[in-house]
Amino acid sequence: MTTTIxxxxxxxxxxxxxxxxxxxxxxxxxxxxxxxxxxxxMPEAARVAGDVLxxxxxxxxxxxxxxxxxxxxxxxxxxxxxxxxxxxEHGHGWLSAWRVEESAADRATLVLDRAASEDWPFAYRATxxxxxxPDRLEIxxxxxxxxxxxxxxxxxxxxxxxxxxxxxxxxxxxAIWETDAxxxxxxxxxxxxxxxxxxxxxxxxxxxxxxxxxxxxRAEIDWPERGARLSMRAEGPLGFLVVYTPPxxxxxxxxxxxxxxxxxxxxxxxRDDTGMVVLAPGEEASARVSxxxxxxx
Numbered sequence: 001m002t003t004t005i006x007x008x009x010x011x012x013x014x015x016x017x018x019x020x021x022x023x024x025x026x027x028x029x030x031x032x033x034x035x036x037x038x039x040x041x042m043p044e045a046a047r048v049a050g051d052v053l054x055x056x057x058x059x060x061x062x063x064x065x066x067x068x069x070x071x072x073x074x075x076x077x078x079x080x081x082x083x084x085x086x087x088x089e090h091g092h093g094w095l096s097a098w099r100v101e102e103s104a105a106d107r108a109t110l111v112l113d114r115a116a117s118e119d120w121p122f123a124y125r126a127t128x129x130x131x132x133x134p135d136r137l138e139i140x141x142x143x144x145x146x147x148x149x150x151x152x153x154x155x156x157x158x159x160x161x162x163x164x165x166x167x168x169x170x171x172x173x174x175a176i177w178e179t180d181a182x183x184x185x186x187x188x189x190x191x192x193x194x195x196x197x198x199x200x201x202x203x204x205x206x207x208x209x210x211x212x213x214x215x216x217x218r219a220e221i222d223w224p225e226r227g228a229r230l231s232m233r234a235e236g237p238l239g240f241l242v243v244y245t246p247p248x249x250x251x252x253x254x255x256x257x258x259x260x261x262x263x264x265x266x267x268x269x270x271r272d273d274t275g276m277v278v279l280a281p282g283e284e285a286s287a288r289v290s291x292x293x294x295x296x297x
Contacts, residue, residue, distance in 0.1 A: 022093060063155070066088065154277065
């Protein structure tokens with residue numbers, strides 16, 4: 001069984017499994033109403049098996065979502081990733097064991113150092129710093145270029161939230177990326193109902209696996225049946241929100257990320273709105289996401 005880090009602050013609880021993709025295994029409250037899960041809890045069998053796809057939340061480094069065929073040009077190089085998924089989904093971080101740099105009663109820092117390789121010629125350090133408070137969870141994420149050449153980069157986190165028939169998601173966005181059969185972007189169009197989180201998404205009534213652009217860093221999840229809500233706030237270069245509502249599943253995802261899907265290829269084609277950043281040697285990009293849950297009185 002993998003090592004689990006347990007954090008506590010007031011009624012809030014956080015469980016981390018560094019060896020399984022540097023993931024969150026559970027984020028919940030223990031109070032008068034018993035246990036209330038704010039993220040989908042990772043089953044015990046999945047922890048034993050090391051199945052990161054069953055985690056409550058995992059990190060996205062060194063980019064979010066997919067890169068078409070895992071290949072892209074960058075400053076005269078042709079990069080072709082070796083990856084278990086054809087479109088190099090979610091990068092390396094979620095497939096790697098992370099090192100515990102710091103651990104205390106209410107906070108922990110996980111680090112991933114990746115050396116340059118033939119298929120990814122850029123060295124980097126990714127960091128996740130978790131701070132649990134009685135009223136919220138804060139996660140600071142960062143990526144630093146530890147190599148000797150410039151590096152294209154992106155980042156984010158991939159939380160899974162419980163889903164009920166009346167769950168709604170509100171978020172301030174501008175547009176939605178249409179996708180092809182491989183969930184890769186084809187056109188950026190205005191967000192309109194029923195696929196418009198500004199008007200409130202009924203997550204059990206619309207099937208989405210799309211990236212929204214122009215996100216203002218604010219999102220609200222409402223579970224009327226549970227008498228509970230959660231506010232998500234993002235600071236830093238997280239201007240995109242990926243929403244995934246697979247039909248028939250007991251969860252949905254609302255992922256704060258810094259780049260559009262296939263950002264590196266879109267940027268190479270001349271787009272300047274992809275969120276891709278280029279880090280010089282020694283340069284770092286960072287962001288912070290907070291989750292503030294509340295229950296009805």
